[in-house]
Amino acid sequence: xxxxxxxxxxxxxWGGGAVLAVAxxxxxxxxxxxxxxxxxxxxxxxxxxxxxFTQVVxxxxxxxxxxxxxxxxxxxxxxxxxxxxxxxxxxxxxxxxADGQTLWLHDVDLNQVTARPQSQVLxxxxxxxxxxxSDLQALKADFQFTPEPAQEGLQWVRATPVQRExxxxxxxxxxxxxxxxxxxxVLDVQDSLGQRSLLTFSxxxxxxxxxxxxxxxxxxxxxxxxxx
Numbered sequence: 001x002x003x004x005x006x007x008x009x010x011x012x013x014w015g016g017g018a019v020l021a022v023a024x025x026x027x028x029x030x031x032x033x034x035x036x037x038x039x040x041x042x043x044x045x046x047x048x049x050x051x052x053f054t055q056v057v058x059x060x061x062x063x064x065x066x067x068x069x070x071x072x073x074x075x076x077x078x079x080x081x082x083x084x085x086x087x088x089x090x091x092x093x094x095x096x097x098a099d100g101q102t103l104w105l106h107d108v109d110l111n112q113v114t115a116r117p118q119s120q121v122l123x124x125x126x127x128x129x130x131x132x133x134s135d136l137q138a139l140k141a142d143f144q145f146t147p148e149p150a151q152e153g154l155q156w157v158r159a160t161p162v163q164r165e166x167x168x169x170x171x172x173x174x175x176x177x178x179x180x181x182x183x184x185x186v187l188d189v190q191d192s193l194g195q196r197s198l199l200t201f202s203x204x205x206x207x208x209x210x211x212x213x214x215x216x217x218x219x220x221x222x223x224x225x226x227x228x
Contacts, residue, residue, distance in 0.1 A: 035147045035155040038175045038182050040136040050077040051204045053086075060194030080131050082118065083215040097217040098122075098131075104217040113219045114226045126171050126187055148172065154185055167192055 054073045061067050072091060078084035081100075088094040093108035103121055105114040136145070141162070148156035154174040161168055174186030183204055189197040219225050 035150075035157045035173075035175060036136075036145050038155055038177070039145065039157050039173060041182065042130075042175075042184065043134070043136045043139075046080070046206060048077075048079040048207050048210050049205060050075065050208055050210070051201045053202075054200050056198045058196045058198070077210055077214055078131050079210055079215065081134060082131055084131055085214055095217070097215060099215045099217060102217075104219075106217070106219070106223070110224075111220065111222065112224045112226065114228070115219075116228060126168070126189055130184075155182075165192075 052073070053076055054071065057070045057072075059068045059070075072088050074086060074088040074090070076084065076086045082098060083100050084096075084098050086094075086096040088096070095104070095106040095108070097104045097106075098118055101118060103116045103118050106112070139145075143159045143161060146158045146160070148158050150156065152174075154176055157173045157175070159171040159173060161170075169190045169192050171190075172186070172188040173184070174188065175182050176185040177183075184201055186201070187197075187199040189199075191197070
């Protein structure tokens, strides 16, 4: 049981799981727009979205150790500002819901729920980067944004937290420009302990009408509810 619990924590990775991570989609950009402009358009245009995701968490290794990776996948939905939902389907059934006030994590197999105030746990995280603020300018108090060279068919932006003592070292945002406009393709997160969480996204839907119940969570009957 102990190993299973540790594996679940590893799968969820930084800041309570891909909390992380939420896609943003925009309209077509001017031909000369750089990658930071691209991200600004995401922030401006996308009010809601949903996509499938795959997350690969790589833990730092010591001399003589084999690199350890954990892969998970599922579905996520978001509605700005401040609401998102991750439904992990593999390898464990888990649900992560941010309702605007509380961040809920439900481990189905353990029948355990953890509840934390969003204001205390998100901060300068990928979740805040892409869901909390109304535009990119509002995030510049918490992040520095730097365009990176294009590679693998993507345009890249590096977001570095202003407060260097936090849990996140940097976030690389990979953006793909399609005929319909730009789309988020990758989030590559490096934390302060050397762990890497790589999220890739597919089957995006831009600005779908999401019912309010999507971001409502009620602990199941009999669940062990933990409020750190």
